[in-house]
Amino acid sequence: MGNTFSFELHGRSGDARAGVFYTDHGPVETPVFMPVGTQGCVKTLSPHDVSQTGASIILGNTYHLHLRPGSEVIRSAGGLHRFENWGGALLTDSGGFQVFSLKDISRITEEGVEFSSHLDGSRHFFSPEKVMEIEHNIGADIIMAFDECPSSTASREVIYAAVERTLRWAERSLEAHHRLPLHFGYEQALFGIVQGGIHRDYRAYCAEKLVAMDFPGYAIGGLAVGESTQQLYDISRYTASLLPVDKPRYLMGVGKPENILEAIGAGIDMFDCVMPTRNARNSSVFTSQGRLNIKNSAHRLDFSTPLDPACTCYTCTHFSRAYLRHLYKAGEILALRLLSLHNIHFYVNLVAEARRRIVDNSFLEWKEETVHAVAGKA
Amino acid sequence: MGNTFSFELHGRSGDARAGVFYTDHGPVETPVFMPVGTQGCVKTLSPHDVSQTGASIILGNTYHLHLRPGSEVIRSAGGLHRFENWGGALLTDSGGFQVFSLKDISRITEEGVEFSSHLDGSRHFFSPEKVMEIEHNIGADIIMAFDECPSSTASREVIYAAVERTLRWAERSLEAHHRLPLHFGYEQALFGIVQGGIHRDYRAYCAEKLVAMDFPGYAIGGLAVGESTQQLYDISRYTASLLPVDKPRYLMGVGKPENILEAIGAGIDMFDCVMPTRNARNSSVFTSQGRLNIKNSAHRLDFSTPLDPACTCYTCTHFSRAYLRHLYKAGEILALRLLSLHNIHFYVNLVAEARRRIVDNSFLEWKEETVHAVAGKA
Numbered sequence: 001m002g003n004t005f006s007f008e009l010h011g012r013s014g015d016a017r018a019g020v021f022y023t024d025h026g027p028v029e030t031p032v033f034m035p036v037g038t039q040g041c042v043k044t045l046s047p048h049d050v051s052q053t054g055a056s057i058i059l060g061n062t063y064h065l066h067l068r069p070g071s072e073v074i075r076s077a078g079g080l081h082r083f084e085n086w087g088g089a090l091l092t093d094s095g096g097f098q099v100f101s102l103k104d105i106s107r108i109t110e111e112g113v114e115f116s117s118h119l120d121g122s123r124h125f126f127s128p129e130k131v132m133e134i135e136h137n138i139g140a141d142i143i144m145a146f147d148e149c150p151s152s153t154a155s156r157e158v159i160y161a162a163v164e165r166t167l168r169w170a171e172r173s174l175e176a177h178h179r180l181p182l183h184f185g186y187e188q189a190l191f192g193i194v195q196g197g198i199h200r201d202y203r204a205y206c207a208e209k210l211v212a213m214d215f216p217g218y219a220i221g222g223l224a225v226g227e228s229t230q231q232l233y234d235i236s237r238y239t240a241s242l243l244p245v246d247k248p249r250y251l252m253g254v255g256k257p258e259n260i261l262e263a264i265g266a267g268i269d270m271f272d273c274v275m276p277t278r279n280a281r282n283s284s285v286f287t288s289q290g291r292l293n294i295k296n297s298a299h300r301l302d303f304s305t306p307l308d309p310a311c312t313c314y315t316c317t318h319f320s321r322a323y324l325r326h327l328y329k330a331g332e333i334l335a336l337r338l339l340s341l342h343n344i345h346f347y348v349n350l351v352a353e354a355r356r357r358i359v360d361n362s363f364l365e366w367k368e369e370t371v372h373a374v375a376g377k378a
Numbered sequence: 379m380g381n382t383f384s385f386e387l388h389g390r391s392g393d394a395r396a397g398v399f400y401t402d403h404g405p406v407e408t409p410v411f412m413p414v415g416t417q418g419c420v421k422t423l424s425p426h427d428v429s430q431t432g433a434s435i436i437l438g439n440t441y442h443l444h445l446r447p448g449s450e451v452i453r454s455a456g457g458l459h460r461f462e463n464w465g466g467a468l469l470t471d472s473g474g475f476q477v478f479s480l481k482d483i484s485r486i487t488e489e490g491v492e493f494s495s496h497l498d499g500s501r502h503f504f505s506p507e508k509v510m511e512i513e514h515n516i517g518a519d520i521i522m523a524f525d526e527c528p529s530s531t532a533s534r535e536v537i538y539a540a541v542e543r544t545l546r547w548a549e550r551s552l553e554a555h556h557r558l559p560l561h562f563g564y565e566q567a568l569f570g571i572v573q574g575g576i577h578r579d580y581r582a583y584c585a586e587k588l589v590a591m592d593f594p595g596y597a598i599g600g601l602a603v604g605e606s607t608q609q610l611y612d613i614s615r616y617t618a619s620l621l622p623v624d625k626p627r628y629l630m631g632v633g634k635p636e637n638i639l640e641a642i643g644a645g646i647d648m649f650d651c652v653m654p655t656r657n658a659r660n661s662s663v664f665t666s667q668g669r670l671n672i673k674n675s676a677h678r679l680d681f682s683t684p685l686d687p688a689c690t691c692y693t694c695t696h697f698s699r700a701y702l703r704h705l706y707k708a709g710e711i712l713a714l715r716l717l718s719l720h721n722i723h724f725y726v727n728l729v730a731e732a733r734r735r736i737v738d739n740s741f742l743e744w745k746e747e748t749v750h751a752v753a754g755k756a
Contacts, residue, residue: 039704039705039708039710040701040704040705040708040710041705041710041712043710043711043712044711044712044715045712046692046696046712046715046716047696048692048696068704068707068708069678069700069704069707069708073678073679073700073704076679076681077681077698077700077701078681082681083681083698083700083701083704084701085696085697085701300447300451301451301454303454303455303456303460303461314424314426318424318425318426318463319463320455320461322447322451322455322461323418323455323461323462323463326417326418326446326447326451326461327417327418327419329446329447330417330418330446330447332417332418332419332421333421333422333711333714333715334419334421334422334423334424336711337422337424337711337715338424
């Protein structure tokens with residue numbers, strides 16, 4: 001094993017791309033939705049459940065895993081794949097988004113960020129070098145460079161400074177990544193993150209500098225943090241156009257199903273979002289015909305309709321809306337799991353269907369219809 | 379279908395019995411542990427999970443299902459089997475234990491019990507006739523007569539009055555059961571419940587009268603409510619000896635693994651208890667080598683030991699104690715499910731092993747060793 005990460009394009013439809021990248025934990029067909037497993041599991045789901053949704057890669061959050069159980073514990077377990085018994089590919093973020101969200105309890109210097117744990121107030125320090133050490137301990141197949149994530153309401157000056165620092169930290173991340181040992185014998189591919197807010201000139205500058213560093217893949221950070229939907233689409237499309245054709249592009253933290261479909265149309269390959277699991281725990285369900293709230297009394301006596309008649313997940317093939325409504329209203333934990341399972345299945349398979357449409361070059365027409373359907377009320 | 383409920387004995391070892399009873403939802407080998415599915419699911423577990431533990435019959439609670447979603451809703455769904463998608467056998471209790479536990483908000487007359495919902499304070503009335511109507515709406519394979527469950531600290535006089543009322547209500551339950559339609563085409567077998575507290579003369583009197591009514595099975599109620607363990611064993615054994623050899627005997631609400639093994643030795647065939655699921659949600663795990671608490675720091679770096687090395691459940695074949703401890707401490711719902719799955723698997727398979735030991739007549743020796751092992755600290 002080692003140096004197996006590579007990306008191939010299998011088809012295009014407009015700017016949308018169908019591809020595959022190879023990791024030592026299996027191939028990942030793109031575009032791909034990556035369920036979020038913040039603390040070492042996708043919330044409420046076993047790895048068997050996650051596999052059943054068709055997911056081939058999931059996330060872990062460096063910030064959360066650093067605080068608990070600690071990356072040394074995960075390293076001792078043989079890495080996160082073994083710790084959580086996930087046989088597919090893994091990606092860890094850099095913790096940047098989380099620590100920069102802890103506004104009042106972070107101290108930012110050129111060296112790095114000092115912050116307090118949201119769990120117990122203990123003090124911690126993240127630098128590019130420290131984050132690379134943690135991400136090596138965790139052992140994901142794809143790891144992210146440590147970046148500065150300014151607030152979406154920040155001034156141009158603040159955004160510019162964040163771009164410059166992100167570039168310096170990208171160099172330091174790269175250097176540390178190459179210096180540090182790979183603990184588990186398989187490759188970890190380090191991706192760079194393009195910052196620059198909603199400013200095209202900064203995005204262009206940041207992308208140009210990162211491309212020169214020759215990362216095996218690139219993420220677009222600093223979106224889905226309060227800008228308009230149109231800005232999200234415009235900046236995604238613009239930034240994607242600046243990135244190498246032969247490397248995967250990852251739009252971090254996006255989003256609603258219709259956002260993901262539009263971003264696929266803009267040339268993005270990889271997505272993660274907590275919406276399918278978080279919304280499920282709040283009774284909100286995604287379907288091919290739009291959103292529904294399972295608490296709604298309209299479902300009380302609906303014994304014959306699954307959450308989504310078009311869905312093949314365990315929840316939809318075994319349970320009625322009436323039963324799921326009952327479980328949810330009765331406070332049964334099983335409800336959270338069955339809704340999470342469905343929502344993840346929906347996201348993963350919506351993106352897989354987008355891939356099929358790209359390959360047979362019917363993506364654009366399909367996307368227009370589908371965006372309309374999934375964004376409405378079921 | 380219809381009139382298929384029957385019980386056969388396959389072996390004995392001392393007073394312990396191995397048998398089988400037949401329902402329209404499959405045979406149930408006894409002794410048997412029946413997981414509790416209070417509100418229409420075994421807490422945290424899907425029916426697939428429950429099947430994987432080896433369980434062939436589960437409970438529903440009439441009190442809880444009457445309040446939410448309401449038995450008419452379940453009847454409209456086609457019965458509880460279809461509502462919750464459980465293909466095995468089902469048993470419902472009568473709600474007696476629950477409504478008599480609502481001490482301050484119940485009014486008891488010869489006609490029945492008026493009580494307030496613990497959910498919203500709404501007033502409800504349970505009589506033998508009403509409970510039979512509800513249990514017919516729910517549609518379990520085995521249903522329980524409505525009985526009076528006095529407090530374990532009640533006087534002899536109160537216990538005696540409860541026995542007499544339980545007998546009158548048993549007659550009324552039987553009459554209503556025979557009068558009411560079976561909504562789903564399959565048989566529902568009505569069991570009588572022997573009350574009498576820790577008083578042998580009352581148990582003998584109650585058993586004699588109920589046996590004369592010729593129920594297809596008998597439960598022993600009013601135990602596991604505060605008496606000593608020795609009293610539990612003595613009264614179980616004594617009451618079992620009063621019941622027909624050719625009918626199943628069900629000790630309601632018992633208990634710890636060692637209690638169940640002793641009660642099997644006393645001639646009991648059926649058990650239910652919330653301990654495996656409730657304890658799991660409180661981090662307490664049952665194993666073949668005794669109890670353990672998964673939060674214990676001793677498990678922090680134990681990446682190679684499952685909860686119980688002798689166990690074949692999904693949890694034990696996929697996850698380490700260190701990982702489960704992490705999930706539990708991190709507040710992940712998945713922890714509650716993985717521990718519940720293991721505990722139910724442990725209970726179901728401990729009782730299944732007892733059955734094998736009865737059939738090959740090695741039960742008594744095995745029970746002595748096993749009671750000692752399971753009651754200790756792992």
